[in-house]
C-alpha cells in the first residue's frame with residue numbers, strides 16, 4: 001500500500017523543512033527507482049531532527065481502520081542521505097498519540113545507498129488502527145535533518 005495523488009494528504013509530519021519537502025512527498029507513490037529527483041522526499045525542520053526522543057515523526061490518517069503487517073522506508077535520491085536509523089511504528093484509534101497509542105514495532109534501517117528501499121519491518125501482533133505514526137529516534141549521516149523518499153505499508 002503506497003500513496004498516490006488521491007490519498008497523499010493522509011500523510012503529515014512533525015515538521016516540514018519548507019514547501020519543497022512536504023510530508024506528502026513521503027506518500028505520493030513516487031518511490032525508489034522512479035523518483036523525479038532529489039526534491040522528491042520529505043525533510044524535517046533543522047530543529048526537529050531525530051535526537052533520541054519521539055519528537056520527529058511521519059503520521060498517517062487512513063480514514064478507516066487498517067491492519068498494518070509490515071512497512072519499509074526508501075532513501076532520498078541524493079548524494080547526501082540523512083536517513084532514519086532507529087524507528088518505531090505506533091498505532092492509535094484517535095490520532096492523539098498522547099499515551100493512548102500502541103507500540104506495534106521497533107526496528108533499525110540500514111545505512112542504505114541513495115534511492116534504495118531499506119528492509120521491511122514486520123509487525124508481530126498486527127491490530128486495526130485508523131492512525132499510524134513512524135517515530136524516528138536516530139538517523140544515519142545526520143547533522144540536523146532527516147529525509148524519507150517514500151514509505152510503503154502492507155496490510
Ligand SMILES: [Ca+2]
Pocket residue numbers: 024025026027028029030031040041149150
Ligand atoms: Ca515520494
